[in-house]
Amino acid sequence: MIYTLTLNPAVDYIVRISDFELGRLHRSESDLKYPGGKGINVSWVLNRLGQDNVAFGFLGGFTGRFIEDSLAAEDIRADFVPIDGDTRLNIKLKTFEETEINGQSPQISAAHMEALKQKLELLQEGDILVLAGSIPETVSSGTYHDIVHTLTAKGIRCCVDTNGDALHEALRAQPFFIKPNHHELAELYNVPIVSLEQAAFYGKKLQTDYDVSHVLVSMASRGALYIHEEQVVHIESPHGKLVNSVGAGDSTVAGFLAKYEKTNDPQKAAIYAVAAGSASAFSEGFCTKADVDHYSSIMHSERINI
Ligand SMILES: Nc1ncnc2c1ncn2[C@@H]1O[C@H](COP(=O)(O)OP(=O)(O)OP(=O)(O)O)[C@@H](O)[C@H]1O
Numbered sequence: 602m603i604y605t606l607t608l609n610p611a612v613d614y615i616v617r618i619s620d621f622e623l624g625r626l627h628r629s630e631s632d633l634k635y636p637g638g639k640g641i642n643v644s645w646v647l648n649r650l651g652q653d654n655v656a657f658g659f660l661g662g663f664t665g666r667f668i669e670d671s672l673a674a675e676d677i678r679a680d681f682v683p684i685d686g687d688t689r690l691n692i693k694l695k696t697f698e699e700t701e702i703n704g705q706s707p708q709i710s711a712a713h714m715e716a717l718k719q720k721l722e723l724l725q726e727g728d729i730l731v732l733a734g735s736i737p738e739t740v741s742s743g744t745y746h747d748i749v750h751t752l753t754a755k756g757i758r759c760c761v762d763t764n765g766d767a768l769h770e771a772l773r774a775q776p777f778f779i780k781p782n783h784h785e786l787a788e789l790y791n792v793p794i795v796s797l798e799q800a801a802f803y804g805k806k807l808q809t810d811y812d813v814s815h816v817l818v819s820m821a822s823r824g825a826l827y828i829h830e831e832q833v834v835h836i837e838s839p840h841g842k843l844v845n846s847v848g849a850g851d852s853t854v855a856g857f858l859a860k861y862e863k864t865n866d867p868q869k870a871a872i873y874a875v876a877a878g879s880a881s882a883f884s885e886g887f888c889t890k891a892d893v894d895h896y897s898s899i900m901h902s903e904r905i906n907i
């Protein structure tokens with residue numbers, strides 16, 4: 602079974618204003634509310650791709666109820682720890698470019714963390730847990746590390762998609778799969794990464810430095826680099842019009858896991874991952890399975906020597 606963990610969910614409030622100017626009153630041309638947070642997005646896309654899964658995390662208040670109802674309406678299984686505060690609201694402002702304002706997390710107490718740990722104890726050998734997104738301010742940045750360390754010892758495959766200290770610490774627990782984008786990879790090694798060759802070099806270094814089985818470095822419109830065993834492969838993204846990049850990276854994670862669970866073929870999974878990321882980037886909400894199947898059937902990948 603695949604499980605996702607979102608310690609810091611959000612309602613994503615997506616607002617479009619074409620002639621935005623600071624300091625003026627605007628009326629939005631369209632606004633949409635989506636249940637968000639990286640792990641929840643992974644659950645949503647897994648479900649779209651026909652992959653059963655369960656979403657874990659913390660939810661509270663009116664925003665938390667919105668997320669719970671939205672997941673239930675899509676038949677996505679959820680088992681969240683209830684908290685007292687409101688789950689955050691994240692503003693995604695679409696003007697001539699995209700600007701994001703992610704809200705403050707609610708308080709998470711030691712009792713809430715304990716309740717979550719009890720749920721995670723039920724996972725079994727062979728299960729997959731996706732730990733995705735930021736860690737709330739009141740929770741230790743070493744939390745992903747501790748969960749990955751404990752669950753990996755029980756034969757549970759942990760996939761991590763986060764950044765900063767949380768990513769750095771989680772890597773020390775040897776996750777099964779990670780998906781940094783090239784900015785997060787650059788931050789990890791404190792170097793600029795502009796070219797594909799630089800991303801390939803540092804992606805390979807990351808895999809060997811931390812002994813991670815599967816590394817997918819996403820590079821937005823340039824697709825992704827997949828690093829596994831001795832191989833580095835570049836998967837080009839299909840062509841299309843960018844509509845909404847929020848959640849494209851999460852779709853990539855879901856695409857990889859959905860295909861990997863079905864075929865056990867990591868190369869096919871990596872292509873499917875990029876197809877899912879791009880299909881979501883080309884849609885208002887998330888990708889459909891039909892689009893992902895179509896794109897993955899026409900895409901190219903190429904080995905890179907470093
Ligand atoms: N402009 C684009 N054109 C085509 N594909 C795209 C574009 N932007 C994103 N993608 C697809 O989405 C995947 C993930 O994108 P990106 O590298 O931006 O991840 P991310 O930074 O984690 O995304 P986010 O945080 O917005 O969810 C890419 O590998 C690619 O497949």
Ligand SMILES: O=P(O)(O)OC[C@@]1(O)O[C@H](CO)[C@@H](O)[C@@H]1O
Nearest residue numbers: 611637638639691703734735848
């Ligand atoms: O603040 P975090 O947890 O790093 O990111 C949260 C977030 O920006 O990531 C998702 C897209 O990947 C959105 O649904 C959500 O608003």
